[in-house]
Amino acid sequence: MADSIHDRAMREVAAGRVDAALAAVRLHLKIRPKDIEAMALLGELLSTAGQFDLAVQQFSRLLAMQPDSGMHRYNLANALIDARRVKEGIVELERLRASEPDNIGPHLALAVAYVEVDATDKAIEAGRRAMQLDPTLAAAAGNLSYAYTRAGMTEEAYQAAKVGVDANPNEPKLRSMMLLAMNYTDATPEAIAQAHREYARVVGPPVRPARTDPDPERPIRVGLLSGDMRDHSVSFFVEPFLRHADPRVSFEIFSNSAPQALDATSKRLRGHAAAWHDCGHMPHNAIDAFIRSRNIDVLLELGGHSGEPRLLALIEKPAPVVISAIGYPNTTGVPAIEWRLVDAITDPVGSERFCTEQLLRIDPCFLCYTAPTNAPEPAMPDASQPITFGSFNNATKIGARSVELWARVLQAVPGSRLLMKAQSLTDSTGRKVILERFAAAGIAPDRLELVAYTKTRDEHLRLYNRVHVALDTVPYNGTTTTCEALWMGVPVVTTLGDRHAARVSASLLHAAGHPELVASDADAFVRIAASLAQDRPRLDALRTSLRAHMAASPLMDAPGYAARFHAAVRACWQTWCSQQKRA
Numbered sequence: 417m418a419d420s421i422h423d424r425a426m427r428e429v430a431a432g433r434v435d436a437a438l439a440a441v442r443l444h445l446k447i448r449p450k451d452i453e454a455m456a457l458l459g460e461l462l463s464t465a466g467q468f469d470l471a472v473q474q475f476s477r478l479l480a481m482q483p484d485s486g487m488h489r490y491n492l493a494n495a496l497i498d499a500r501r502v503k504e505g506i507v508e509l510e511r512l513r514a515s516e517p518d519n520i521g522p523h524l525a526l527a528v529a530y531v532e533v534d535a536t537d538k539a540i541e542a543g544r545r546a547m548q549l550d551p552t553l554a555a556a557a558g559n560l561s562y563a564y565t566r567a568g569m570t571e572e573a574y575q576a577a578k579v580g581v582d583a584n585p586n587e588p589k590l591r592s593m594m595l596l597a598m599n600y601t602d603a604t605p606e607a608i609a610q611a612h613r614e615y616a617r618v619v620g621p622p623v624r625p626a627r628t629d630p631d632p633e634r635p636i637r638v639g640l641l642s643g644d645m646r647d648h649s650v651s652f653f654v655e656p657f658l659r660h661a662d663p664r665v666s667f668e669i670f671s672n673s674a675p676q677a678l679d680a681t682s683k684r685l686r687g688h689a690a691a692w693h694d695c696g697h698m699p700h701n702a703i704d705a706f707i708r709s710r711n712i713d714v715l716l717e718l719g720g721h722s723g724e725p726r727l728l729a730l731i732e733k734p735a736p737v738v739i740s741a742i743g744y745p746n747t748t749g750v751p752a753i754e755w756r757l758v759d760a761i762t763d764p765v766g767s768e769r770f771c772t773e774q775l776l777r778i779d780p781c782f783l784c785y786t787a788p789t790n791a792p793e794p795a796m797p798d799a800s801q802p803i804t805f806g807s808f809n810n811a812t813k814i815g816a817r818s819v820e821l822w823a824r825v826l827q828a829v830p831g832s833r834l835l836m837k838a839q840s841l842t843d844s845t846g847r848k849v850i851l852e853r854f855a856a857a858g859i860a861p862d863r864l865e866l867v868a869y870t871k872t873r874d875e876h877l878r879l880y881n882r883v884h885v886a887l888d889t890v891p892y893n894g895t896t897t898t899c900e901a902l903w904m905g906v907p908v909v910t911t912l913g914d915r916h917a918a919r920v921s922a923s924l925l926h927a928a929g930h931p932e933l934v935a936s937d938a939d940a941f942v943r944i945a946a947s948l949a950q951d952r953p954r955l956d957a958l959r960t961s962l963r964a965h966m967a968a969s970p971l972m973d974a975p976g977y978a979a980r981f982h983a984a985v986r987a988c989w990q991t992w993c994s995q996q997k998r999a
Contacts, residue, residue: 421454425461432695432702434465452478459491465697466674468499486512490521497525502532520549520556527559531566534843539563543576552583554590561593567845568811570600588728591615592721599746600812600892605915608746609770615749616772622752625733628713630996635664636989639707639735640689641726642718642743643672643696647681649896650718650743656784658688660978662986666690668710670703672719672726703729713737714989717753720744727753737988740773742783745892745917747771755988758782761923762916770915776984780970781927783920784977785899787967788873794905795881796959803832803949806883806906808876808897811838811846813889816853821911821938822887823857828946835865835883837876842868880904885949893921902928902966905959909945911935927971928962 421444428437441458445451459474475492482488489512496505506529513522527543530536543560550556557580564573577594584590595615598608628637644650658667668691671678686692691710695703703726707715715735719725722744730738733752740748741757748756749772756773759782763775797804805825807814814836826832840846851861870876877900880886886901888894888910894901898921901908910921912934922934933948935941948954966972 422457425457429461429464430699430701432698432706434461434697437461438465452482456488456491459495463495463498468495471495472499472501486516486519486521490525493522493529494525497529497532502529505529506533518549520546520553523549524555524559527563531563536563536567536843536845540567540845547576547579551579554580554584554587556580557583558590558593561597565597565812566840567843568814568840568849570597570812570815573597574601574603586618588615588618589725591618592725592727595746595749596721596744599917600815602817602891605770608915612747612749613772616751619728619731619750622731622733625752626708626712626735627996628711628736630736630993632990632993635666636713636986637668637690637711638665638985639668639670639710639712639715640718641670641672641695641703641707641715641729643723643726644718644743645669645671645682645685646673646679651681651685652786652896652899653742653783654718655685655688655786656974657978657981658685660975661688662978662982665982665985668693668712670695670707672696672724700726700729704732704734707734714739714985716741717748718743720746720748737992739776739985739988745920746915747773757984758916759923761926762919767916776988778977778980778984781923781977783895783924783927783971784974784981785903785924785966785971786974787899787903787972788877790874791903792874792878792881794903794959794963796905796956797882797884799952801882803829803884804835804882805829805832805945805949806835806837806880806886806901807889807894808837808879808886808900809889809894811836811840811850813892813894814838814850814853815889817891818887818889819850819853820857821890821941823854823859824938824942825887825945825949826859826863828942829949832949833863833865834859834887835867835879837867837870837879839869841866877904880906884955885909885945887945888921891915891918893918895920895924898924899971902930902962905962907933907948907955907958907962909933909935909941909948911937911941924971928966928969 425437425441438461441454444454455478459471462471462474472495475488475495479488479492489508493505493508509522509526523542523546527539530539540563543563546556547560557576561573561577564576574597577597580590581594595611598611667689669689670693672695674696712735714737716739717730718741720740720743727750730750730752738753739755740753753773755776758775759777759779768775826834847866854864880901883906886906886908888908890911891913898908912922913919925933935944
């Protein structure tokens with residue numbers, strides 16, 4: 417009977433009906449209240465539904481009934497972690513690891529859990545042990561790659577994921593991790609493109625693409641699939657085309673975030689959409705079916721291989737037109753995704769050879785920035801303070817090339833300092849990695865200030881008032897951080913690189929009216945940054961004028977951008993309609 421209720425529950429989950437699965441198991445337990453397997457199934461379903469506190473209670477009861485069960489302890493630990501009681505979860509995992517040292521489960525879980533408490537050294541140790549226990553297991557490679565990533569060890573993250581892919585060549589989730597990590601490395605554009613084309617081979621072409629009425633001029637339904645419809649950098653660039661929507665377009669948001677992650681930004685974005693759907697609990701096939709049921713004409717996917725990828729929900733093409741936009745700085749490799757949003761700077765003519773999609777260029781910039789409300793006023797550092805360069809980019813982007821470049825800038829300006837802010841710098845391993853890289857480049861620790869955390873966005877933005885010049889990361893540029901620095905009156909120096917990720921800041925700076933801050937190579941980067949930092953009158957002028965100039969520039973012209981965006985989306989729709997008529 418337990419097997420049959422398990423099968424029934426799993427069918428409901430596969431169809432995206434977790435509530436129905438819960439109801440069925442609860443009814444079964446009313447009839448058979450001592451069915452241990454059904455009780456464990458109830459706990460798993462509660463976790464799937466995001467009811468983590470109830471899952472903790474359920475697994476706690478089970479563990480009290482069977483205190484020697486490693487499985488119950490493991491499930492309890494994971495439920496505690498999901499309920500944000502991470503330290504308690506780690507205690508349970510360490511108990512299990514001590515009693516069952518060759519059980520790979522606790523090592524796998526600890527490789528993720530220790531990251532959440534800023535102990536990536538322990539996370540890496542657990543991940544390495546899991547790889548020793550089973551070097552062919554995809555989850556072992558993936559979790560070790562994740563731990564390395566959070567420590568800022570991007571090359572190691574890529575290599576760990578690649579080892580896993582070599583052992584599991586048809587595992588798409590692990591490939592997504594490898595592809596994301598690859599964007600942070602010095603791999604050539606050709607190598608990166610080939611790796612994404614391999615993803616296309618794994619997932620294959622769509623065999624049942626969706627169809628809706630192919631009328632090129634009718635009102636259309638546009639869906640947004642994203643896990644970032646909250647206080648997240650992606651949302652800053654989504655709001656302009658939602659707020660200034662074409663009257664012939666109705667938007668539906670398919671949110672891949674857990675409901676508890678939604679916030680005031682989510683509420684504001686929800687107000688711009690005709691419908692909002694929480695899909696975080698749905699498996700990929702259920703998301704596909706649900707999008708089809710809504711008769712979406714054009715689907716915008718906003719995550720690519722980042723975060724918790726939902727590309728597998730798109731491989732059968734649940735909408736006639738699918739466009740990748742904003743959230744991922746490269747081709748997706750998904751044959752069902754026909755278009756990718758870029759501009760002529762990020763992806764100049766000839767870039768098509770690196771992409772599996774057609775390039776949908778929106779010039780002058782593929783992005784439009786929405787500034788934070790109630791941002792503090794820009795202010796220059798006190799004249800008595802040393803020249804301070806800054807970077808508030810994620811530490812994952814601060815690899816060896818960025819450090820070498822920034823070290824040259826510091827050496828060109830004697831007595832200058834570098835202020836870095838990144839949340840991952842709360843972790844001792846992350847800080848150690850950064851300090852060792854700068855030491856190898858000849859920069860002493862006393863010239864560096866590492867800030868991990870500010871309590872509020874206001875404090876985060878005010879920190880820019882201690883920075884004279886912001887330094888961009890290579891080969892993966894900043895995006896939101898570049899815009900925030902400019903909004904706070906801080907000039908950002910970047911280079912024009914050889915791929916989309918390495919050219920985003922150049923696009924932003926051109927759109928903001930400051931192409932002179934874009935260097936052609938490393939030597940020019942050092943020259944521009946050093947010269948600017950020592951030109952106090954010019955810095956003073958920029959500090960007081962940048963915000964106004966930026967607000968009046970194409971980078972923040974929301975109505976103009978929205979018009980271009982909607983025209984591009986309509987053109988994609990019309991292309992599909994014409995293809996149907998020819999067919």
